Amino acid sequence: xxxxxxxxxxxxxxxxxxxxxxxxxxxxxxxxxxxxxxxxxxxxxxxxxxxxxxxxxxxxxxxxxxxxxxxxxxxxxxxxxxxxxxxxxxxxxxxxxxxxxxxxxxxxxxxx
Amino acid sequence: xxxxxxxxxxxxxxxxxxxxxxxxxxxxxxxxxxxxxxxxxxxxxxxxxxxxxxxxxxxxxxxxxxxxxxxxxxxxxxxxxxxxxxxxxxxxxxxxxxxxxxxxxxxxxxxxx
Numbered sequence: 001x002x003x004x005x006x007x008x009x010x011x012x013x014x015x016x017x018x019x020x021x022x023x024x025x026x027x028x029x030x031x032x033x034x035x036x037x038x039x040x041x042x043x044x045x046x047x048x049x050x051x052x053x054x055x056x057x058x059x060x061x062x063x064x065x066x067x068x069x070x071x072x073x074x075x076x077x078x079x080x081x082x083x084x085x086x087x088x089x090x091x092x093x094x095x096x097x098x099x100x101x102x103x104x105x106x107x108x109x110x111x112x
Numbered sequence: 113x114x115x116x117x118x119x120x121x122x123x124x125x126x127x128x129x130x131x132x133x134x135x136x137x138x139x140x141x142x143x144x145x146x147x148x149x150x151x152x153x154x155x156x157x158x159x160x161x162x163x164x165x166x167x168x169x170x171x172x173x174x175x176x177x178x179x180x181x182x183x184x185x186x187x188x189x190x191x192x193x194x195x196x197x198x199x200x201x202x203x204x205x206x207x208x209x210x211x212x213x214x215x216x217x218x219x220x221x222x223x224x225x
Contacts, residue, residue: 030211042116042202042216088155090214097167098211100145100204102155 006089006103014111019076021106023089024069030098032065033090034074037105043088046074081112114139116205118217126225130191133220135203137184141215143208144186146178149200149219158201161186162208190222198224 006023013019023032031050035043049056049065049072056063062075076083088105092098117136125131137144146158157170161180178188184205190197200221204214 033213035214040200040219040221042218043204043214044216045213048213092211094211095168097160097162098143098206098208099157099160099168100211100214101157102147104154 006087006106008106009104010107010109012109012111013079015079015081017079019079019083019108019110021074021087021089021108023072023074023103025072025089025091025103026070027091027093029067029091030094031092032063032072033092033100034061034063034072035088035090035102037086037088039085046087076108079108079110081110084108084110116203116215116217118201118203118220120220121218122221122223124223124225125193127193127195129193130189131193131222132187132189133201133203133222135186135188135205135217137186137203137205138215141205141207142184143206144180144184145204145206145214146186146188147202147204148172149202150198155202158188193224195224198222 033048034046037043047058060077065072086105086107089103090100092100119134143162145160148156160168164180175191180186200219202219204216
């Protein structure tokens with residue numbers, strides 16, 4: 001079973017609006033990462049937040065992490081049509097080697 | 113720097129056959145992870161190799177196996193293929209020492225008929 005659960009499963013917004021995706025997980029983590037996937041291709045890393053960090057920014061991306069609630073959110077501001085993709089959170093645990101487990105993903109559609 | 117290369121990109125097999133997929137990581141990366149992606153189950157972790165040793169394994173039957181060579185290239189093998197093995201198989205490489213960013217290949221799309 002997956003470590004993370006994401007919601008919403010799908011999100012449709014207009015260009016220029018903000019998109020927020022949420023991720024919950026079950027166990028302690030080393031860090032949490034967000035990835036993007038365009039239609040059946042490989043995943044691309046977006047941002048990493050460590051377990052001792054609460055918020056991180058990268059360009060139009062803002063990630064928060066609440067380890068007490070075991071949850072994270074990804075905010076994409078001023079969305080563009082090119083942001084249309086699936087977004088996955090991934091939790092990383094050190095189990096004698098780093099194990100990265102992905103959530104089910106959120107499909108984002110940005111209408112031009 | 114060349115990215116992660118997976119071969120073949122597409123393949124079609126029939127039930128009962130076996131398949132071997134190959135992954136060449138980014139130069140200098142010692143960790144290779146494999147994932148199976150299907151519409152129903154999402155991205156499922158198969159296994160992770162670091163310096164030729166399997167460090168982590170997912171919940172897949174023994175028909176799924178892998179290995180890593182001294183040059184960090186990795187292969188995964190699926191024997192006695194079943195229809196449910198149809199999926200996109202993704203390989204990702206990383207330095208492997210800090211739990212950082214994974215770099216993914218474009219995947220091998222396997223169809224089992």
